[in-house]
Amino acid sequence: MKAVVFHGPGEKSWEQVNDPKLERTEDAIVRITTSTICGTDLHILKGDVPEVRPGTVLGHEAVGIVEEVGGSVTNLQRGDRVLLPAITADGRCDFCRVGMYSHCRHGGWLFGHRIDGLQAQYARAPYADTSLYKVPDELTDEQVLFLADILPTAFECGVLNGQVKPGDTVAIVGAGPIGLAAVLLSRLFSPALIVAIDLDESRLERARQFGADLTLQSTGDGEGVKARLMELTDGGVDVAMEAVGVPATFELCTELVKPGGRVANLGVHGSAASLHLEHLWAHNITITTRLVDTITIPQLLKLIQAKRFDPTRFATHHFRLDEALAAYDVFARAGETGALKVVLTQ
Ligand SMILES: NC(=O)c1ccc[n+]([C@@H]2O[C@H](COP(=O)([O-])OP(=O)(O)OC[C@H]3O[C@@H](n4cnc5c(N)ncnc54)[C@H](O)[C@@H]3O)[C@@H](O)[C@H]2O)c1
Numbered sequence: 001m002k003a004v005v006f007h008g009p010g011e012k013s014w015e016q017v018n019d020p021k022l023e024r025t026e027d028a029i030v031r032i033t034t035s036t037i038c039g040t041d042l043h044i045l046k047g048d049v050p051e052v053r054p055g056t057v058l059g060h061e062a063v064g065i066v067e068e069v070g071g072s073v074t075n076l077q078r079g080d081r082v083l084l085p086a087i088t089a090d091g092r093c094d095f096c097r098v099g100m101y102s103h104c105r106h107g108g109w110l111f112g113h114r115i116d117g118l119q120a121q122y123a124r125a126p127y128a129d130t131s132l133y134k135v136p137d138e139l140t141d142e143q144v145l146f147l148a149d150i151l152p153t154a155f156e157c158g159v160l161n162g163q164v165k166p167g168d169t170v171a172i173v174g175a176g177p178i179g180l181a182a183v184l185l186s187r188l189f190s191p192a193l194i195v196a197i198d199l200d201e202s203r204l205e206r207a208r209q210f211g212a213d214l215t216l217q218s219t220g221d222g223e224g225v226k227a228r229l230m231e232l233t234d235g236g237v238d239v240a241m242e243a244v245g246v247p248a249t250f251e252l253c254t255e256l257v258k259p260g261g262r263v264a265n266l267g268v269h270g271s272a273a274s275l276h277l278e279h280l281w282a283h284n285i286t287i288t289t290r291l292v293d294t295i296t297i298p299q300l301l302k303l304i305q306a307k308r309f310d311p312t313r314f315a316t317h318h319f320r321l322d323e324a325l326a327a328y329d330v331f332a333r334a335g336e337t338g339a340l341k342v343v344l345t346q
């Protein structure tokens with residue numbers, strides 16, 4: 001088969017590799033029909049995720065058709081169309097039993113990280129019964145594809161951890177695919193005001209399309225944004241979501257919440273951020289962090305079936321899977337190309 005293979009920082013290729021085979025009785029082999037690229041794949045290519053070994057197939061979000069199942073798989077059979085999410089769950093360990101699939105003792109983030117991923121013609125999916133989700137016939141691959149990562153990330157790490165409530169004021173810092181998904185999914189809880197903050201005006205335009213009531217262009221340190229938000233909200237927001245992953249935006253979020261507020265961190269951080277406890281100790285704030293568990297996939301799937309939101313709005317570009325390298329180029333130059341998510345089909 002062919003796949004996108006990581007060859008160390010800055011190096012990837014679309015090349016011939018061995019077909020995946022069943023290795024354990026809980027595995028399934030899936031023929032990938034639709035896949036996509038994540039900002040995290042770009043981080044891997046920059047060398048920010050050193051545990052990814054050269055030779056690993058990239059990708060952790062896909063939909064496909066089950067080709068073959070191992071002897072102990074009971075929920076799936078050949079021909080089933082399934083969602084392959086970023087997180088694999090054995091369904092049995094102590095973390096899985098409390099819904100924390102991201103920390104599964106035998107699973108977690110495996111695809112395109114610890115094992116071969118999903119930007120490929122075929123993939124081996126471990127713990128298939130408890131990790132894959134059958135796709136309802138009436139939904140297209142593209143309608144469910146973003147359930148693999150961005151939608152549950154925004155929902156679990158942002159909206160649920162931030163405890164968005166009717167009437168709340170919500171600030172979302174970073175309007176990339178994850179921040180935009182947080183805008184879209186916060187609206188399910190009827191906040192009174194959603195403010196999106198980004199450096200890039202074209203991302204803010206998207207945020208308005210996705211349902212932000214107000215957008216503020218930041219210059220980086222967020223000082224102007226902070227002054228404007230304080231004015232608008234009488235001293236701070238109820239919920240601030242960090243959807244960038246740099247110290248400045250985390251620190252900004254802690255300054256944007258009013259006493260009693262919640263800071264929900266979504267961003268993946270590579271360096272230390274300051275926490276000003278000398279100001280915050282008396283403010284009754286809550287700070288949450290989380291790696292996406294993807295445990296809300298069934299819930300979000302029902303909302304998509306009920307047409308409560310349209311997930312295909314994230315798909316700005318379409319390519320064939322064998323054009324994956326061109327798709328990477330478009331995705332990596334999102335500032336020029338306007339890319340949010342690129343869809344790869346075969
Ligand atoms: N917690 C999890 O499980 C999880 C899962 C997936 C992704 N993530 C992380 O979520 C974050 C967002 O992902 P994404 O794909 O939307 O990223 P992205 O890079 O596409 O978008 C980030 C946005 O932040 C904006 N930005 C950058 N610096 C800024 C600043 N100083 N102030 C305001 N805006 C700024 C950029 O213009 C961009 O629009 C990343 O850190 C990603 O790694 C976390």
Ligand SMILES: [Zn+2]
Nearest residue numbers: 090093096104
């Ligand atoms: Zn587990």
